[in-house]
Amino acid sequence: MQTLFEFEKKVDKLRKKIEELKSMGKFDPVVVEEIEKKFQKKIKEFYGNLSPWDRVQIARHPDRPHTIDYINNVFTDFIELHGDRHYGDGKAIIAGFAKFSGIPVCVIGQEKGRDTKEKIARNFGMPLPEDYRKALRVMKLAEKFRKPIITLVDTPGAFPGIEAEEHGQSEAIARNLLEMAKLKVPVVSVVIGEGGSGGALAISVANKLLMLENAIYSVISPEGCAAILWQSQDKVKEATEALKLTSRDLLKLGIIDGIIPEPLEGAHRDYETTFKNFKEHVLRALDELLGLTPEELVKQRYEKFRKIGV
């Protein structure tokens, strides 16, 4: 079976060819249309049969819309806030306030960075304790000023490094889990790309947890799982299947509350549709929560997590 990237390249090449045929005007339009139909069928077939591993590739696709893209295109009037007031300003999490469909909200999201320079600056979207503490500080502000919170999850995981451990990575994540559970305002979290373990959970203890169709959310990366349980990187596809990390699996397991559909060829092929779907679904989720009292919000969130497991 060919990989997603090979397929994408092929699709682009064919699409160009068909456009060329059309523009040349030398061929019978009926024949060209026939070719195009076949081509569309093939695309539908391919994307209709994506394996979990294919979805991992889409979730990590370099062109996929990132937190910054959502902030710039779905939100307005964004003001970014910086720093955890203890040690530093994490660059892997963006936090601030903005308007969402005219409503003032708090928005927090993990950002992987686009080009090499930015990726390094953003630590590849792997937050440090400073990131988590900043996120919590801003969430507490949202609670103080009674603004709903929208978080965007897109991280390979919390950063595994010396300074992260020295600054208390475990404590930072744990504290967010506890404090988010107590927030008296609506929290909607959306996994837009990669939901990497505790590093993702630390900003997604939400009243409503949504996932983009091709996003993934997992206790460990498929690579890490293959290395530990199979002791072989060749088994990464098996690990991916076993982990049940796709949006459909997680909806079936009752972990998430909804799936935000993506354009046929993935979010990275059509930003506009992706943003439109995102807005529609998040707005609906917010609408449902805005009617709840602070106490009901805390209770609903507690019960949502309380029932997961045995």
Added chain:
Amino acid sequence: MLKKFFRKKLDGEQKPQSPVPTGLWIKCENCKALHFRGELESNLMVCPRCGYHFPVPAKDRLYMLFDKGTFEELDIDLEPQDILEFVDRKPYSQRLKEAQEKTGLKDAVINAKGKLDGKDVLISCFDFRFMGGSMGSVVGEKITRNIERAAEERIPFICISASGGARMQEGIISLMQMAKTSAALALLEERGVPYISVLTHPTMGGVSASFAFLGDVIIAEPKALIGFAGPRVIEQTIRQKLPKGFQRSEFLLEHGLIDMVVERKDLKNTLSQLVELLS
């Protein structure tokens, strides 16, 4: 009423199952000295020569902490399930069965209630022998139940961790136990009931990054490995050798991440004193 029915009374006089490797002589993993089993056991499984703290099975730990004949095990009806039907090199169901046979436990944590120097306490204690003390849905549920019980009955809660982290074979469900257990701790906070977290070798990953680091007071046993990411993962990520003593209890104390490092022989007294002072 029904709750009472499910509680199994343990006989305080009954000798706990033998810890760690069987055999008359045990070699210290640190200084390689050979010790007679009985001698080691009477020294609370701490090497008399170098002070190395051997891992302790959960039941033995409970006998070390509770006053003789005072504790009962709780939530014994909980059985792990293979919700994802996870198969790696072995089916998860088989791994569970093997771990259960090896340890005589149903899963990696024991909940108990009893007296510590005459004071009521609830303890959740990990057993590292059971799949590396990993947290799946049963572990998460038991911890949560003990926290909720502590909040309801206003009894101090003590958790003794020894875990590699989340249990991969339960996928996202084990990840969510981090949120579930941590959220429950908000109840304790609200009612002003003390929670003391004891970190023993090793306490890593999803256990470290949830309830284990949320104790009102955090105690670690000497030289325990404690952290979010495992040392090997960190080395591979940053391509550097890690400094000596990195992620050990003493390192954490120095960095302000825990309150104290307490030797096993002093643990009961320390806990007793804290419960007395904070309750």
